Amino acid sequence: MKTDYLKFTLLLFALTSCSNGLTKISSGKKIDDRLVGVWAGSEQDQQIEGAQKIWKMTRNDDGTFLLNFKTIIKGESDEFTEKGNWWVKNGKFYEFHDNSGETDIYKYEVLDNNRIKFISKQINIEMNTESYQFIDTRK
Structure with a gap:
């Protein structure tokens, strides 16, 4: 009986400790493992009226990212690459x-294994809309 209780307790601990998907990285910050990988997304008219943005975001498990995006305005396109760090908190x-x-800063919701919804809370570029939001899809 005591052995069964111990096995149950260990199993419960293992399941609950893995359920939130958070990993502490070398900086001391945490990442959500579900966000690691290569993701794609797009938006239209949210940043600038008449502009489309298309991107590929690579979020690494060390908390770094590489963002490649293209903007298309009136048939003219520009491509940019950005690097940085990412983490999650609260x-x-x-x-x-x-x-x-x-x-x-974004509020995020993991919709399923292949989609994440982001809603801006604090963004450092001017937007055409009050609530900038988008969905990243796993590639």
């Missing part, structure tokens, strides 16, 4: 951009 996603020195 249900929010933080994205520090090396080039600007700014950190964007």
Whole structure:
């Protein structure tokens, strides 16, 4: 009986400790393992009326990211690459951009294994809309 209780307790501990998917990285910050990988997304008219943004985001398990995106405005396109660090805290996603020195903050929701919804809380570029949101899809 005592052995069964011990096995049950260990199993319960293993399940609950893995359930939140958070991993502490070398910086001391935490990442959500479900966000690691290569993701794609797009948005239309949210940042600038008449503009489309398409991106590929690679979030690494060491808390770094590489963001490649293309903007298309009136048939003209530009491509950009950004690097930085990402982490999560209290249900929010933080994205520090090396080039600007700014950190964007989003509320995030993992919809399933292949989709994450982001809603901006603090973003350091002007937007055409009050509530900038998008969905990243796993590639």
